[in-house]
Amino acid sequence: MTDKLTDRLGKTWFRLGQVAAVGALLLLLLGDFQANLLDTGQAWPLTLAELASLGAVATLWLSSGRFGPTSLPVLAVLVSAWSLFVTAVPALLSPRNGSPGIAETAALLGLLLVVVRRSDPKLVLLGGGVVTAAIAAQPLHNGINTSTIIFGLALALAAAGVAAAGAYLRSLDTGRSRQVQLVRVEQRAELARDLHDFVAHHVTGIVVQAQGAKIIAERDPARAVAALEQIERAGAEAMTSMRRMVGVLRDVDGQLDAPVAPVAGIADLTPLVDGFSSAGQVTATLHLEGYLDDLPVELTSSAFRVVMEALTNVRRHAAGASAVHVVLHRTPEWLFVRVADDGQSVHSGQQGAGPGFGLIGLTERVSALGGRIQAGPGAGGGWVLDVAMPVSRRAVRS
Numbered sequence: 420m421t422d423k424l425t426d427r428l429g430k431t432w433f434r435l436g437q438v439a440a441v442g443a444l445l446l447l448l449l450g451d452f453q454a455n456l457l458d459t460g461q462a463w464p465l466t467l468a469e470l471a472s473l474g475a476v477a478t479l480w481l482s483s484g485r486f487g488p489t490s491l492p493v494l495a496v497l498v499s500a501w502s503l504f505v506t507a508v509p510a511l512l513s514p515r516n517g518s519p520g521i522a523e524t525a526a527l528l529g530l531l532l533v534v535v536r537r538s539d540p541k542l543v544l545l546g547g548g549v550v551t552a553a554i555a556a557q558p559l560h561n562g563i564n565t566s567t568i569i570f571g572l573a574l575a576l577a578a579a580g581v582a583a584a585g586a587y588l589r590s591l592d593t594g595r596s597r598q599v600q601l602v603r604v605e606q607r608a609e610l611a612r613d614l615h616d617f618v619a620h621h622v623t624g625i626v627v628q629a630q631g632a633k634i635i636a637e638r639d640p641a642r643a644v645a646a647l648e649q650i651e652r653a654g655a656e657a658m659t660s661m662r663r664m665v666g667v668l669r670d671v672d673g674q675l676d677a678p679v680a681p682v683a684g685i686a687d688l689t690p691l692v693d694g695f696s697s698a699g700q701v702t703a704t705l706h707l708e709g710y711l712d713d714l715p716v717e718l719t720s721s722a723f724r725v726v727m728e729a730l731t732n733v734r735r736h737a738a739g740a741s742a743v744h745v746v747l748h749r750t751p752e753w754l755f756v757r758v759a760d761d762g763q764s765v766h767s768g769q770q771g772a773g774p775g776f777g778l779i780g781l782t783e784r785v786s787a788l789g790g791r792i793q794a795g796p797g798a799g800g801g802w803v804l805d806v807a808m809p810v811s812r813r814a815v816r817s
Contacts, residue, residue: 437481440529444477447522472502473523480530483537492538492546495530499546499553502527506556524557524574528581535585536592547585551578602780625650684719685711685747688726692745695730701760702742703730709749718808721784722747722756725792728781729758729804737762737802749810756806759797781806 475498483491502523531550538546555578558570632646683691685707692705711719726745733743740762748755778794785792790808797803 440481441477444473444522444526447525448473450521468505469520469523472498472505473520473526476502476523476530477526480526480533483530483533488537488539489542492534492542495534495538495546496549499527499530499549502553503549503556506553506559520557520560524554527554527557528578531578531581532585532588535582536589547582551575551582554578599779602783605780625654683723683727684716685714685722687723688745688747691723691727691730695734695743701733701737701740704742704744706744706746708747711747711749711754714749714754714810717788718754718810721788721790721808722754722806724784725756725781725804725806726758728778732804733758733760733762733802739763740801752809752811754808754810756808757803759801759803761801763801 479486479491479494479498486494506520527550531547531554534546534550535543555571555575557574558567629646629650632643632650635646636643688705688707692703695701695703730743730745733740737743737760740760743758743760746755746757746759748757778792782792785806785808788808790806792804792806794802794804
């Protein structure tokens with residue numbers, strides 16, 4: 420729910436920004452129109468070529484998110500070259516007095532920002548350079564003289580500042596992407612370590628039971644058959660977990676040599692919740708529903724991680740919270756985990772904001788198991804984190 424809500428809010432703000440930008444460009448265009456009308460006295464002071472240039476630049480700027488890092492700078496070069504041509508050629512052939520293209524200059528500055536921020540590194544200098552040239556040439560609408568050259572240099576400095584801002588935003592985007600990728604790799608490696616421990620435990624048990632069955636086979640065949648049945652069950656569980664582990668590791672390189680960590684599970688939730696309650700002013704209660712003893716270790720360890728991360732976020736972000744309820748509910752096909760508090764619905768850390776990236780890591784872990792995760796404000800206040808993880812393969816398919 421949080422990811423969808425965040426995406427929806429982000430798209431809404433983006434659309435509102437686009438509408439505001441269009442309105443600002445229309446106002447600037449109206450100012451250009453009036454200034455040129457007063458200076459030139461022409462009935463139609465702007466040429467169709469200038470309007471087409473402004474429309475092309477503004478359209479590319481406002482729809483830049485639709486283009487990839489390679490096509491965006493290429494298109495920026497084309498529209499900026501057209502803008503440069505429309506500006507420079509009339510200035511050389513028939514210069515006129517009038518307002519420079521303020522609207523087009525603003526659109527070009529916006530285009531420069533997104534080109535520097537989103538373009539392919541190999542093309543960013545080319546795209547940014549041509550856009551900057553088009554910006555610096557805008558005063559040439561009034562011909563080539565000392566004042567237009569000075570104004571052009573000032574616009575070039577402004578373009579340099581915009582490019583620096585774009586480069587800074589680009590560095591922030593790159594850093595966040597790397598952090599997100601690191602969190603995902605760490606979560607996959609952590610889950611793989613849990614599964615490694617589980618498989619190692621079962622394989623060791625299989626070896627011990629096989630040795631015992633061999634010893635008692637002649638004296639007590641019934642006990643030997645029971646031991647063989649246990650070996651069969653342990654082998655099936657180990658194979659299932661191995662398949663999951665291979666699926667988790669298929670996108671991660673070099674993680675099999677990661678150190679093995681102890682596996683926490685359902686039994687560790689009680690001391691975790693009790694420790695949380697005793698460490699602060701927020702009281703946590705644990706409710707276990709259904710038969711939880713035969714769950715695979717990847718589910719129990721993931722449930723523990725979900726609860727631990729949720730309690731951490733309650734401590735950090737749930738202002739005014741006095742109680743938090745942790746519920747685990749088992750059905751034949753699903754394991755449901757819910758952590759709900761009664762604090763204020765802030766929880767910025769759960770949305771991936773700030774340094775924690777907690778929800779991103781949990782989403783990666785739960786998704787690797789075929790599960791679903793939702794987080795957001797509760798209907799009666801507070802914050803609710805819901806996780807559903809499949810117990811059976813049939814649940815994953817459904």
